[in-house]
Amino acid sequence: MKKRVTIQGVAGCYHDAAARGYFSGEDIDTIECDSFPALMDALSLDASLLGIMAIENTIAGALLQNHELLRMGHALIIGEYKMRISHSLAALPGQDIDELTEVNSHPMALRQCEQFLLRYPAMKRIEKFDTAGAAREIAENKLTGHAAVCGEYAARLYGLNVLASGIETNKRNFTRFLILADPLVAADLKPGEKDIDKSSIVFTLPHSKGALSKVLTILSFYDINLSKIQSMPIIGREWEYRFYADLTFDSYVRYCQAIEAVRPLTNELRVLGEYVECKNEI
Amino acid sequence: MKKRVTIQGVAGCYHDAAARGYFSGEDIDTIECDSFPALMDALSLDASLLGIMAIENTIAGALLQNHELLRMGHALIIGEYKMRISHSLAALPGQDIDELTEVNSHPMALRQCEQFLLRYPAMKRIEKFDTAGAAREIAENKLTGHAAVCGEYAARLYGLNVLASGIETNKRNFTRFLILADPLVAADLKPGEKDIDKSSIVFTLPHSKGALSKVLTILSFYDINLSKIQSMPIIGREWEYRFYADLTFDSYVRYCQAIEAVRPLTNELRVLGEYVECKNEI
Incomplete structure (x- = not known):
């Protein structure tokens, strides 16, 4: 049976990319959740679901709320995945970087790309709920003149063209994700004792x-x-x-x-x- | 000479309230900064300035970026202050809670008061850069029908009327602040060896x-x-x-x-x- 993994964010987000990285070689379904508590709720309502949750980031630090969610929930950690968070500037195909008048993304991602964006003063920064969501909006509404700051995976998923990649100021931006499962499922998916380290x-x-x-x-x-x-x-x-x-x-x-x-x-x-x-x- | 303390946020914000709490009994001037890195820069440019910086919060956790700013800067910690973060609903005097159509605040503060705000579905939530800034905007522009979610100190400072206080869902919301000074100034302000613990x-x-x-x-x-x-x-x-x-x-x-x-x-x-x-x- 195809694995179903709850992610925090919309399809194409960094959680989505991390889930596909961890389960590489497998065809998985990812299920969108709009917050970490909602993700934990989804896991507790459906024991067949897996989950993926960011736990620490080298810039933002430890996500203490997520530590507490883990402690209070009943899901178990069955794996971890570390991923570099690298932002791209993406727009509809055919758009030139000098034609852009607006850049959309999560406020944190916009801040992380500040030095790059300063070179393009014509682009107005507009804050959005998430990076992949900004990309999806541009694609679905065919917004010419708009760019998103998002991951390459989101750009590809929504058919946008990457105009610049690795645009974050601090390249040492890594996130560690935990893979979660219901205790019963975890018992099946858990690695052998020889491999656990x-x-x-x-x-x-x-x-x-x-x-x-x-x-x-x-x-x-x-x-x-x-x-x-x-x-x-x-x-x-x-x-x-x-x-x-x-x-x-x-x-x-x-x-x-x-x-x-x-x-x-x-x-x-x-x-x-x-x-x-x-x-x-x- | 009157102490000058840089704060992160606008006058009336939680940093401002914490600075006045720490230096209670003294008349101090607080100086607004719009980010923690800017605050550290201000301290390094003017050795006579003091600073106050949040370092951990019982809900959000440790502010790891601020730990790194401390490590990389040259300012020293000369004191600490712990404060409960309690939000109020504030509006122009004479306004009744049922007349309000819009509530303005920082997204984090709005989320922290979600249970309270659910009781007032007529109020549209509008995200602002900070809590005290939302209060100031209402006061300066005499925005009837608008409320801010902010600290009591901000409400008082901008002449707003507190319609409800302690409206945060989780009352165990405490922030620990550090008081910072240039090493030369720190040597003067540092407590005696008998008091240091x-x-x-x-x-x-x-x-x-x-x-x-x-x-x-x-x-x-x-x-x-x-x-x-x-x-x-x-x-x-x-x-x-x-x-x-x-x-x-x-x-x-x-x-x-x-x-x-x-x-x-x-x-x-x-x-x-x-x-x-x-x-x-x-």
Whole structure:
């Protein structure tokens, strides 16, 4: 059966491109959602759906709201995908860059391309809900004189012509996406124990001196590496802190032992998913 | 001399309110900046200026871009302030809530008040650049029928009438602000060593197993508590990780010794500021 993956954004958006990158070689259907909470709701209503959700970006940082959605939801992480976010300037075929009077995109994408856009003062910047949506609007309404700042995949999908690519000021714009599934489906899709080399966990600790150093020291004794750690104050429970951590390891058995070794030192510990690390060069 | 504090946003915005909260009892001037990078530029051009910058929010999470601005700039942290972000519905005096046809605010603030606004379907939501700016526009142009979603301070500043307050769905919306100064000015304004009980540091570590646990274990031996930790991959230098940490302590001397004890284990370690912890109930 064809996999169905919920994405945040309209067809052609960066989530869509990332889903197709992760499942490359497979023909998948992507299903549009207009927010991350809606995406989690869709997952919980239909166990056969998969999901893809951005979790951190090298410019914007960690998407803390999405960490919380993961913690509060029941979906599990079954994989990760890292993708460079590169913007293009796209317009209807036949349009010349000097004929353009308006550029449409998400405000964040417009800001990320500011240095490029400064060279074209004739183009008025118009903010839109999303990058791929801006491209779709131009294509559907045949808007001559308009350009979109969007991904190459969106431009191609909507039949627009890429007039310039890689127009973002900071080329080090990477997003890490998580692939999500219902626990029952996750059990089927999960890689074999020999292949699993990464895990995402969330735990709380008493706000006592050295609580975190004990946990990390035990993890290091078990040869578990920390590829990410992030603390988050728990409002209304000021004596406790919550931590999100990503662990990488060579031995799945050692990792399982390490989790049991630190569990008694934590107040709550939940494994959000065990998967294969994305080795994309970033 | 009256202190001059650069804020991000227009007069009356949450940064403005936080600056006045931190310097309560003093008459200060606030200077508008329209972005965080512009704020840092203003600080580096005029050493007599102070600055205030949001660094984390309990809903949106850590503002990673601002961590990076701090690291790359030369200003030091001289204090912190924690403030609850509570939105009000404000309109021209004499207006009744049922007469309103339009509500203006920053898209984030509109979303945060969605449940309240659903009760007033007659009000069309119009997105504006910022909350206090929406209030100012209504006041300056005497826009009857319009309301702004903004802070109470903005409503008061622009002579608007608060029709409803605390209208945000999630009341646990707190922002932590840092007070910044040029290093020369910081040396004058810095609290005495006896009062300093918090510090913000940034360091990089080799990407070897257990590197972070060694650093945290040493800090705990010196009775230094970790009130925040956040990792950040260093793009292009994949064998290293950067960490932002906030430390709290009882003894400034012990803290200084701890910094020297961990320094040789780190690749780069910079103290971003030493200050008095904000004990606001959050």
